[in-house]
Amino acid sequence: MALHPILLKTLNMVTYITAISTIVFFRDFITDALAGHPNYLTNSTVGFIIPALNWFLLGGFIFFQWLDFAHDVVVEAVDWHLFVSNLIIAAWVLTWRFHWLIIGQILLVINAILIWRLYIKVRVFTATNLIDYAFIHISFSLYTGLVWLDVFQNFFAAFTTKDGGPTSWAAIGAAGAIFLLLAIGEYHAEFSRDPDSWSAIAIALMILSISVEQGSDVPVVFITSLVSVGWLVGALVRRALKNVAIWHERAQDDVYVGERRPLLG
Template structure:
């Protein structure tokens, strides 16, 4: 049963503020912990920019969700998924505080499932304004691209080290994890019912950040990362060309609008 809209939006607001506050207050702890547990999926500092932008947009969503244009998306698609996801993120930070690494991994898996479910349900809605596009649609597109990366990075930070060297199972496992992220991003960009370039872009930049951090000392991860990044850039370029073609057809009255058109076309 869907929650009463006012209660749902209030829970979204409170838990989003709680999640952002928890991350901000613990940012030094989180950063130091990941540095202390450096793994073959650790990313360069530039990779922190993408999660920061995502959480900024999610913070904006917690406010614009009260606007009329966001009502249907919140009630029919987001439902209870976001506030439970936010609680999972808060709990994940606390789990690392108490060194409950298995619990933390399970919480991030739960978060990824919730955001993926939310994201798939909201793809049937088309943005009606710039605010709607940026804070409702782009925010969750970016977030959906990051959640499974969080799952893999948390796992490798919690349960692996670099002691085995660049050709260890951990290094090869990290390369395989990048391949899985590549498949997820390609699906979002090219094969889903409503292709989405934002999600693909988030994954591609994070993969590039991982490749830059690992460098030539970890050839399996670096090469997999660079090849995956190039592949994703190619997918984004194909999406851009398709968008230009669509806009050209529409301008010449040869295009019939599709009610299920993707957010980025």
């Protein structure tokens, strides 16, 4: 049974504040914990800009969800997924605090599935204004790209090290994870039933951040990252050109119809 809209929006707000508060409160601990687990999928500090932007946009969603234009998408698409996701993020922080790393990994996989399902349902709705587009559609598109990155990065931070060197299985596995992220981004950019650039952009920027952090000293990760970013940029350009071609074709059809329309009547 669907939750009452007011209860649903309140839960979204309360759990968002809970997740943000938990992240902020344990920020130093999480930073130190991740720094103490160097691995081949760690991104540079610049890479934290994209997740920070995403949480900012989600904060905007929490505010704008109360407005009339957002009512249907919140009740029918976002539904219970976001507040459960917020609770998972808060719980994930605690799993690092208490060293429940396997549980934390399972939670992030569940979170990725939840956000993916939310994203698919949100994509059914067309943005009605710029606020709707930015704080609902873009925010959940970015989030959908980032949750899969979270899954891989948490796994490598929790269960791998750099002890084997840049030719170790850990480095090769990181390159494989980047290729999987490339596949997810490529799916969003070109092969999805409803292609979407924003999730692919988030993945491309985070992969670029990984390449910057690992550097040429880890050639298998560095080269894989650059190839993946180049491929995703190409996919985004191809999609943009395809959209321009579709727009031009529709414009030509409108002109043709307009020329054939009778002058009277």
